[in-house]
Amino acid sequence: MLPNFLGYLENLDYPKDRISLWIRTDHNGDNTTAILAEWAENVKLVYKSVDLKSSDEWLYPNLDPFEEHDERFVHVAQLRQEGLEAARRSGVDYLFRLDCDNFLVNNRTLRILMDQQRSAYAHSEHRGVWVQRTMRAWTMRAWTTLPAL
Structure with missing residues (x-):
């Protein structure tokens, strides 16, 4: 899956010298x-x-790596915040978030x-619906266009 994702990324019709990539992955x-x-x-x-x-x-040796848990979601949220802060520091015009299963x-x-x-802010994998998931519940909210941060 990853080589296909990277191939699609490379094929984007956009000047590569104007794209900054901030890539984080763990638990591979x-x-x-x-x-x-x-x-x-x-x-x-x-x-x-x-x-x-x-x-x-x-990152969580006491937890089952194949089960979802709150600590993992907190970690992913922290990574997304770090990515946003990195984008702000570099002065980008546009922030586009991807996951390797979004081709x-x-x-x-x-x-x-x-x-x-x-x-706008939306997780593309949820087609315009922001999904907040915890171990206890699913919460779905329709997203709207938000002012730039």
Whole structure:
């Protein structure tokens, strides 16, 4: 799946020298870390920047890695906040978040979104619905266009 995702990312119809990549991954039980390290090394001169931190370490050794738990969701939220802060520091014009299971099959996706000139926050994998999940409950809320942060 990861090589396909990276291929779609590389095929985006957008100047690579204007794209900064901030990549975080952990708890990899496969060769994700090696694939990303090799890919990042190969493209680091093509993109404006490539910031990769990858780990195979399981952050919560007392918890089952195949079950969802609040600590993991808190960790992911912290990573997303760090990504937002990194984007703010670098002065980007647009923040586009992806997960490796979101395939950008339309290579104009980024251009189309930027042409809309809107500020919005939504998880694309949930098609316009923000889902907050904890161990205790699912909460779904429709998202609306929000002012830029």
